Amino acid sequence: MPARDGAPAQDVGQDVDRRTVLKALTATLAVLATGQAVAPAAAEAAGASESWTVQTLEAFADTLIPGQRRFAGDLPIAGAVTGPGAVQAGVVAVLTSPALPLAPLLPAIAALLNTRATAYAVEHLIWLPVTSPAFVGLSFAQRTDLVGGVFGPDDPDRAVWQILSLITGLAFDTAAHLDTREALAAGHPGLTWLRFPAPNADGLWRFPQFSYGRALADPHPATTASGSPA
Known part of the structure:
Protein backbone atom coordinates (compact mmCIF):
# COMPACT_ATOMS: atom_id res chain seq x y z
CA MET A 1 0.00 0.00 0.00
CA PRO A 2 1.57 3.36 -0.95
CA ALA A 3 2.14 5.89 1.78
CA ARG A 4 0.52 9.29 1.53
CA ASP A 5 3.93 10.90 1.49
CA GLY A 6 4.73 8.98 -1.68
CA ALA A 7 6.97 6.24 -0.22
CA PRO A 8 6.12 2.67 0.76
CA ALA A 9 4.79 2.72 4.32
CA GLN A 10 4.87 -0.89 5.47
CA ASP A 11 7.36 -0.92 8.31
CA VAL A 12 10.20 1.23 9.56
CA GLY A 13 12.53 -1.59 8.61
CA GLN A 14 11.36 -1.57 4.98
CA ASP A 15 12.78 1.86 4.14
CA VAL A 16 15.01 2.71 7.07
CA ASP A 17 16.60 0.19 9.39
CA ARG A 18 14.83 0.23 12.77
CA ARG A 19 18.18 0.36 14.54
CA THR A 20 19.09 3.49 12.57
CA VAL A 21 15.87 5.17 13.66
CA LEU A 22 16.45 4.26 17.30
CA LYS A 23 20.05 5.49 17.18
CA ALA A 24 18.92 8.82 15.75
CA LEU A 25 16.15 9.17 18.34
CA THR A 26 18.53 8.30 21.17
CA ALA A 27 21.15 10.74 19.89
CA THR A 28 18.50 13.46 19.70
CA LEU A 29 17.42 12.73 23.26
CA ALA A 30 21.05 12.88 24.42
CA VAL A 31 21.62 16.27 22.78
CA LEU A 32 18.45 17.71 24.32
CA ALA A 33 19.43 16.36 27.76
CA THR A 34 22.59 18.46 27.68
CA GLY A 35 20.52 21.63 27.44
CA GLN A 36 22.10 22.59 24.12
CA ALA A 37 19.87 24.91 22.09
CA VAL A 38 19.13 23.75 18.56
CA ALA A 39 18.11 25.85 15.58
CA PRO A 40 14.60 25.24 14.23
CA ALA A 41 14.02 24.21 10.66
CA ALA A 42 13.11 27.04 8.32
CA ALA A 43 9.60 25.71 7.67
CA GLU A 44 8.79 25.47 11.36
CA ALA A 45 10.22 28.90 12.01
CA ALA A 46 7.78 30.25 9.47
CA GLY A 47 4.91 28.45 11.20
CA ALA A 48 4.38 26.13 8.25
CA SER A 49 2.44 22.93 8.70
CA GLU A 50 2.25 21.99 5.06
CA SER A 51 3.92 18.60 4.65
CA TRP A 52 2.08 15.46 5.61
CA THR A 53 5.07 14.36 7.63
CA VAL A 54 4.86 17.48 9.80
CA GLN A 55 1.09 17.18 10.13
CA THR A 56 1.45 13.57 11.30
CA LEU A 57 4.12 14.47 13.84
CA GLU A 58 2.01 17.35 15.12
CA ALA A 59 -1.00 15.06 15.52
CA PHE A 60 1.10 12.49 17.39
CA ALA A 61 2.51 15.14 19.75
CA ASP A 62 -0.95 16.64 20.27
CA THR A 63 -2.25 13.22 21.27
CA LEU A 64 0.37 13.00 24.01
CA ILE A 65 0.19 16.63 25.20
CA PRO A 66 -2.95 18.13 23.68
CA GLY A 67 -3.53 21.82 23.10
CA GLN A 68 -6.09 24.11 21.55
CA ARG A 69 -6.31 24.69 17.82
CA ARG A 70 -4.13 27.44 16.39
CA PHE A 71 -6.70 28.49 13.79
CA ALA A 72 -10.02 27.39 12.39
CA GLY A 73 -9.63 24.14 10.47
CA ASP A 74 -6.40 23.17 12.25
CA LEU A 75 -6.55 19.43 11.53
CA PRO A 76 -3.37 18.10 13.23
CA ILE A 77 -4.44 19.58 16.57
CA ALA A 78 -7.67 17.94 17.69
CA GLY A 79 -8.62 20.81 20.01
CA ALA A 80 -9.34 18.46 22.89
CA VAL A 81 -8.37 21.00 25.58
CA THR A 82 -7.95 24.71 26.20
CA GLY A 83 -4.41 25.99 26.50
CA PRO A 84 -1.08 25.20 24.85
CA GLY A 85 0.12 21.72 24.02
CA ALA A 86 3.24 20.11 22.63
CA VAL A 87 2.80 21.63 19.17
CA GLN A 88 2.63 25.18 20.52
CA ALA A 89 5.66 24.41 22.67
CA GLY A 90 7.79 23.74 19.60
CA VAL A 91 8.03 19.96 19.39
CA VAL A 92 8.25 20.03 15.58
CA ALA A 93 11.06 22.60 15.78
CA VAL A 94 12.93 20.06 17.89
CA LEU A 95 12.26 17.07 15.66
CA THR A 96 13.03 18.83 12.38
CA SER A 97 16.06 20.77 13.56
CA PRO A 98 18.99 20.43 11.12
CA ALA A 99 21.26 20.36 14.17
CA LEU A 100 19.91 16.93 15.11
CA PRO A 101 20.27 13.59 13.27
CA LEU A 102 16.56 12.83 13.22
CA ALA A 103 15.16 15.02 10.42
CA PRO A 104 15.99 12.70 7.47
CA LEU A 105 14.18 9.81 9.17
CA LEU A 106 10.96 11.63 10.04
CA PRO A 107 9.13 10.75 6.78
CA ALA A 108 9.65 7.06 7.48
CA ILE A 109 8.44 7.44 11.08
CA ALA A 110 5.38 9.40 9.95
CA ALA A 111 4.68 6.84 7.22
CA LEU A 112 4.79 4.05 9.78
CA LEU A 113 2.30 5.86 12.01
CA ASN A 114 0.01 6.52 9.07
CA THR A 115 0.16 2.85 8.09
CA ARG A 116 -0.87 1.92 11.61
CA ALA A 117 -3.67 4.47 11.45
CA THR A 118 -4.92 3.03 8.16
CA ALA A 119 -4.96 -0.48 9.63
CA TYR A 120 -6.78 0.85 12.69
CA ALA A 121 -9.38 2.55 10.50
CA VAL A 122 -9.98 -0.62 8.48
CA GLU A 123 -10.33 -2.69 11.65
CA HIS A 124 -12.82 -0.26 13.19
CA LEU A 125 -14.66 0.60 9.95
CA ILE A 126 -13.64 4.27 10.11
CA TRP A 127 -13.80 6.42 6.98
CA LEU A 128 -10.62 8.43 6.47
CA PRO A 129 -10.46 11.58 4.32
CA VAL A 130 -8.03 11.41 1.41
CA THR A 131 -6.95 15.02 1.81
CA SER A 132 -4.95 14.52 5.01
CA PRO A 133 -2.63 11.91 6.53
CA ALA A 134 -4.37 8.83 7.89
CA PHE A 135 -3.44 9.53 11.51
CA VAL A 136 -4.61 13.13 11.23
CA GLY A 137 -7.94 11.87 9.88
CA LEU A 138 -8.70 10.06 13.14
CA SER A 139 -10.60 11.72 15.98
CA PHE A 140 -8.80 12.53 19.22
CA ALA A 141 -10.35 9.52 20.95
CA GLN A 142 -9.29 7.27 18.07
CA ARG A 143 -5.77 8.70 18.04
CA THR A 144 -5.51 8.12 21.77
CA ASP A 145 -6.67 4.53 21.44
CA LEU A 146 -4.20 3.85 18.64
CA VAL A 147 -1.26 5.49 20.40
CA GLY A 148 -2.03 3.57 23.56
CA GLY A 149 -1.74 0.37 21.54
CA VAL A 150 1.67 1.16 20.02
CA PHE A 151 3.11 1.37 23.52
CA GLY A 152 2.13 -2.24 24.15
CA PRO A 153 4.92 -4.60 25.29
CA ASP A 154 4.64 -6.72 22.14
CA ASP A 155 4.72 -3.86 19.62
CA PRO A 156 7.86 -4.18 17.46
CA ASP A 157 8.26 -0.40 17.24
CA ARG A 158 7.48 0.35 20.86
CA ALA A 159 10.93 1.84 21.51
CA VAL A 160 10.48 4.29 18.63
CA TRP A 161 7.27 5.68 20.11
CA GLN A 162 8.68 5.71 23.63
CA ILE A 163 11.67 7.86 22.71
CA LEU A 164 9.53 10.07 20.47
CA SER A 165 7.19 10.64 23.41
CA LEU A 166 10.14 11.55 25.66
CA ALA A 186 9.78 34.85 25.24
CA GLY A 187 6.83 33.28 27.05
CA HIS A 188 7.44 29.66 26.05
CA PRO A 189 3.96 28.04 26.16
CA GLY A 190 4.98 24.96 28.12
CA LEU A 191 7.11 26.69 30.74
CA THR A 192 4.52 29.44 31.15
CA TRP A 193 1.68 26.94 31.50
CA LEU A 194 3.67 25.01 34.13
CA ARG A 195 4.53 28.27 35.94
CA PHE A 196 8.24 27.57 35.74
CA PRO A 197 9.95 30.08 38.04
CA ALA A 198 11.99 32.92 36.63
CA PRO A 199 15.68 33.13 37.56
CA ASN A 200 17.13 35.63 39.98
CA ALA A 201 18.41 38.98 38.74
CA ASP A 202 21.82 37.45 37.94
CA GLY A 203 20.23 34.80 35.72
CA LEU A 204 20.67 31.92 38.17
CA TRP A 205 18.03 29.86 39.94
CA ARG A 206 18.18 29.61 43.72
CA PHE A 207 15.64 28.05 46.03
CA PRO A 208 15.55 29.41 49.60
CA GLN A 209 13.54 26.47 50.93
CA PHE A 210 14.57 22.82 50.92
CA SER A 211 12.35 20.53 48.86
CA TYR A 212 11.56 18.39 51.90
CA GLY A 213 11.43 21.29 54.33
CA ARG A 214 14.83 20.50 55.78
CA ALA A 215 18.40 19.91 54.67
CA LEU A 216 19.02 16.23 54.04
CA ALA A 217 22.79 16.48 54.45
CA ASP A 218 25.52 18.99 55.17
CA PRO A 219 27.41 20.23 52.08
CA HIS A 220 30.74 18.50 51.47
CA PRO A 221 33.59 20.73 52.61
CA ALA A 222 35.09 20.65 49.10
CA THR A 223 31.92 22.00 47.45
CA THR A 224 32.66 25.04 45.29
CA ALA A 225 30.94 28.41 45.64
CA SER A 226 28.67 27.53 42.71
CA GLY A 227 27.46 24.39 44.50
CA SER A 228 29.40 21.94 42.38
CA PRO A 229 31.54 19.16 43.85
CA ALA A 230 35.26 19.86 43.75
Whole structure:
Protein backbone atom coordinates (compact mmCIF):
# COMPACT_ATOMS: atom_id res chain seq x y z
CA MET A 1 0.00 0.00 0.00
CA PRO A 2 1.57 3.36 -0.95
CA ALA A 3 2.14 5.89 1.78
CA ARG A 4 0.52 9.29 1.53
CA ASP A 5 3.93 10.90 1.49
CA GLY A 6 4.73 8.98 -1.68
CA ALA A 7 6.97 6.24 -0.22
CA PRO A 8 6.12 2.67 0.76
CA ALA A 9 4.79 2.72 4.32
CA GLN A 10 4.87 -0.89 5.47
CA ASP A 11 7.36 -0.92 8.31
CA VAL A 12 10.20 1.23 9.56
CA GLY A 13 12.53 -1.59 8.61
CA GLN A 14 11.36 -1.57 4.98
CA ASP A 15 12.78 1.86 4.14
CA VAL A 16 15.01 2.71 7.07
CA ASP A 17 16.60 0.19 9.39
CA ARG A 18 14.83 0.23 12.77
CA ARG A 19 18.18 0.36 14.54
CA THR A 20 19.09 3.49 12.57
CA VAL A 21 15.87 5.17 13.66
CA LEU A 22 16.45 4.26 17.30
CA LYS A 23 20.05 5.49 17.18
CA ALA A 24 18.92 8.82 15.75
CA LEU A 25 16.15 9.17 18.34
CA THR A 26 18.53 8.30 21.17
CA ALA A 27 21.15 10.74 19.89
CA THR A 28 18.50 13.46 19.70
CA LEU A 29 17.42 12.73 23.26
CA ALA A 30 21.05 12.88 24.42
CA VAL A 31 21.62 16.27 22.78
CA LEU A 32 18.45 17.71 24.32
CA ALA A 33 19.43 16.36 27.76
CA THR A 34 22.59 18.46 27.68
CA GLY A 35 20.52 21.63 27.44
CA GLN A 36 22.10 22.59 24.12
CA ALA A 37 19.87 24.91 22.09
CA VAL A 38 19.13 23.75 18.56
CA ALA A 39 18.11 25.85 15.58
CA PRO A 40 14.60 25.24 14.23
CA ALA A 41 14.02 24.21 10.66
CA ALA A 42 13.11 27.04 8.32
CA ALA A 43 9.60 25.71 7.67
CA GLU A 44 8.79 25.47 11.36
CA ALA A 45 10.22 28.90 12.01
CA ALA A 46 7.78 30.25 9.47
CA GLY A 47 4.91 28.45 11.20
CA ALA A 48 4.38 26.13 8.25
CA SER A 49 2.44 22.93 8.70
CA GLU A 50 2.25 21.99 5.06
CA SER A 51 3.92 18.60 4.65
CA TRP A 52 2.08 15.46 5.61
CA THR A 53 5.07 14.36 7.63
CA VAL A 54 4.86 17.48 9.80
CA GLN A 55 1.09 17.18 10.13
CA THR A 56 1.45 13.57 11.30
CA LEU A 57 4.12 14.47 13.84
CA GLU A 58 2.01 17.35 15.12
CA ALA A 59 -1.00 15.06 15.52
CA PHE A 60 1.10 12.49 17.39
CA ALA A 61 2.51 15.14 19.75
CA ASP A 62 -0.95 16.64 20.27
CA THR A 63 -2.25 13.22 21.27
CA LEU A 64 0.37 13.00 24.01
CA ILE A 65 0.19 16.63 25.20
CA PRO A 66 -2.95 18.13 23.68
CA GLY A 67 -3.53 21.82 23.10
CA GLN A 68 -6.09 24.11 21.55
CA ARG A 69 -6.31 24.69 17.82
CA ARG A 70 -4.13 27.44 16.39
CA PHE A 71 -6.70 28.49 13.79
CA ALA A 72 -10.02 27.39 12.39
CA GLY A 73 -9.63 24.14 10.47
CA ASP A 74 -6.40 23.17 12.25
CA LEU A 75 -6.55 19.43 11.53
CA PRO A 76 -3.37 18.10 13.23
CA ILE A 77 -4.44 19.58 16.57
CA ALA A 78 -7.67 17.94 17.69
CA GLY A 79 -8.62 20.81 20.01
CA ALA A 80 -9.34 18.46 22.89
CA VAL A 81 -8.37 21.00 25.58
CA THR A 82 -7.95 24.71 26.20
CA GLY A 83 -4.41 25.99 26.50
CA PRO A 84 -1.08 25.20 24.85
CA GLY A 85 0.12 21.72 24.02
CA ALA A 86 3.24 20.11 22.63
CA VAL A 87 2.80 21.63 19.17
CA GLN A 88 2.63 25.18 20.52
CA ALA A 89 5.66 24.41 22.67
CA GLY A 90 7.79 23.74 19.60
CA VAL A 91 8.03 19.96 19.39
CA VAL A 92 8.25 20.03 15.58
CA ALA A 93 11.06 22.60 15.78
CA VAL A 94 12.93 20.06 17.89
CA LEU A 95 12.26 17.07 15.66
CA THR A 96 13.03 18.83 12.38
CA SER A 97 16.06 20.77 13.56
CA PRO A 98 18.99 20.43 11.12
CA ALA A 99 21.26 20.36 14.17
CA LEU A 100 19.91 16.93 15.11
CA PRO A 101 20.27 13.59 13.27
CA LEU A 102 16.56 12.83 13.22
CA ALA A 103 15.16 15.02 10.42
CA PRO A 104 15.99 12.70 7.47
CA LEU A 105 14.18 9.81 9.17
CA LEU A 106 10.96 11.63 10.04
CA PRO A 107 9.13 10.75 6.78
CA ALA A 108 9.65 7.06 7.48
CA ILE A 109 8.44 7.44 11.08
CA ALA A 110 5.38 9.40 9.95
CA ALA A 111 4.68 6.84 7.22
CA LEU A 112 4.79 4.05 9.78
CA LEU A 113 2.30 5.86 12.01
CA ASN A 114 0.01 6.52 9.07
CA THR A 115 0.16 2.85 8.09
CA ARG A 116 -0.87 1.92 11.61
CA ALA A 117 -3.67 4.47 11.45
CA THR A 118 -4.92 3.03 8.16
CA ALA A 119 -4.96 -0.48 9.63
CA TYR A 120 -6.78 0.85 12.69
CA ALA A 121 -9.38 2.55 10.50
CA VAL A 122 -9.98 -0.62 8.48
CA GLU A 123 -10.33 -2.69 11.65
CA HIS A 124 -12.82 -0.26 13.19
CA LEU A 125 -14.66 0.60 9.95
CA ILE A 126 -13.64 4.27 10.11
CA TRP A 127 -13.80 6.42 6.98
CA LEU A 128 -10.62 8.43 6.47
CA PRO A 129 -10.46 11.58 4.32
CA VAL A 130 -8.03 11.41 1.41
CA THR A 131 -6.95 15.02 1.81
CA SER A 132 -4.95 14.52 5.01
CA PRO A 133 -2.63 11.91 6.53
CA ALA A 134 -4.37 8.83 7.89
CA PHE A 135 -3.44 9.53 11.51
CA VAL A 136 -4.61 13.13 11.23
CA GLY A 137 -7.94 11.87 9.88
CA LEU A 138 -8.70 10.06 13.14
CA SER A 139 -10.60 11.72 15.98
CA PHE A 140 -8.80 12.53 19.22
CA ALA A 141 -10.35 9.52 20.95
CA GLN A 142 -9.29 7.27 18.07
CA ARG A 143 -5.77 8.70 18.04
CA THR A 144 -5.51 8.12 21.77
CA ASP A 145 -6.67 4.53 21.44
CA LEU A 146 -4.20 3.85 18.64
CA VAL A 147 -1.26 5.49 20.40
CA GLY A 148 -2.03 3.57 23.56
CA GLY A 149 -1.74 0.37 21.54
CA VAL A 150 1.67 1.16 20.02
CA PHE A 151 3.11 1.37 23.52
CA GLY A 152 2.13 -2.24 24.15
CA PRO A 153 4.92 -4.60 25.29
CA ASP A 154 4.64 -6.72 22.14
CA ASP A 155 4.72 -3.86 19.62
CA PRO A 156 7.86 -4.18 17.46
CA ASP A 157 8.26 -0.40 17.24
CA ARG A 158 7.48 0.35 20.86
CA ALA A 159 10.93 1.84 21.51
CA VAL A 160 10.48 4.29 18.63
CA TRP A 161 7.27 5.68 20.11
CA GLN A 162 8.68 5.71 23.63
CA ILE A 163 11.67 7.86 22.71
CA LEU A 164 9.53 10.07 20.47
CA SER A 165 7.19 10.64 23.41
CA LEU A 166 10.14 11.55 25.66
CA ILE A 167 11.26 14.17 23.14
CA THR A 168 7.70 15.49 23.02
CA GLY A 169 7.65 15.82 26.80
CA LEU A 170 11.01 17.60 26.85
CA ALA A 171 9.81 20.16 24.33
CA PHE A 172 6.81 21.08 26.48
CA ASP A 173 8.09 20.58 30.03
CA THR A 174 11.59 22.02 29.69
CA ALA A 175 11.86 23.85 26.34
CA ALA A 176 14.85 21.56 25.89
CA HIS A 177 15.70 23.01 22.48
CA LEU A 178 16.00 26.56 23.85
CA ASP A 179 18.01 28.41 26.45
CA THR A 180 15.77 28.34 29.53
CA ARG A 181 16.18 32.03 30.34
CA GLU A 182 15.42 33.05 26.77
CA ALA A 183 12.48 30.67 26.59
CA LEU A 184 10.95 32.18 29.73
CA ALA A 185 11.52 35.72 28.50
CA ALA A 186 9.78 34.85 25.24
CA GLY A 187 6.83 33.28 27.05
CA HIS A 188 7.44 29.66 26.05
CA PRO A 189 3.96 28.04 26.16
CA GLY A 190 4.98 24.96 28.12
CA LEU A 191 7.11 26.69 30.74
CA THR A 192 4.52 29.44 31.15
CA TRP A 193 1.68 26.94 31.50
CA LEU A 194 3.67 25.01 34.13
CA ARG A 195 4.53 28.27 35.94
CA PHE A 196 8.24 27.57 35.74
CA PRO A 197 9.95 30.08 38.04
CA ALA A 198 11.99 32.92 36.63
CA PRO A 199 15.68 33.13 37.56
CA ASN A 200 17.13 35.63 39.98
CA ALA A 201 18.41 38.98 38.74
CA ASP A 202 21.82 37.45 37.94
CA GLY A 203 20.23 34.80 35.72
CA LEU A 204 20.67 31.92 38.17
CA TRP A 205 18.03 29.86 39.94
CA ARG A 206 18.18 29.61 43.72
CA PHE A 207 15.64 28.05 46.03
CA PRO A 208 15.55 29.41 49.60
CA GLN A 209 13.54 26.47 50.93
CA PHE A 210 14.57 22.82 50.92
CA SER A 211 12.35 20.53 48.86
CA TYR A 212 11.56 18.39 51.90
CA GLY A 213 11.43 21.29 54.33
CA ARG A 214 14.83 20.50 55.78
CA ALA A 215 18.40 19.91 54.67
CA LEU A 216 19.02 16.23 54.04
CA ALA A 217 22.79 16.48 54.45
CA ASP A 218 25.52 18.99 55.17
CA PRO A 219 27.41 20.23 52.08
CA HIS A 220 30.74 18.50 51.47
CA PRO A 221 33.59 20.73 52.61
CA ALA A 222 35.09 20.65 49.10
CA THR A 223 31.92 22.00 47.45
CA THR A 224 32.66 25.04 45.29
CA ALA A 225 30.94 28.41 45.64
CA SER A 226 28.67 27.53 42.71
CA GLY A 227 27.46 24.39 44.50
CA SER A 228 29.40 21.94 42.38
CA PRO A 229 31.54 19.16 43.85
CA ALA A 230 35.26 19.86 43.75
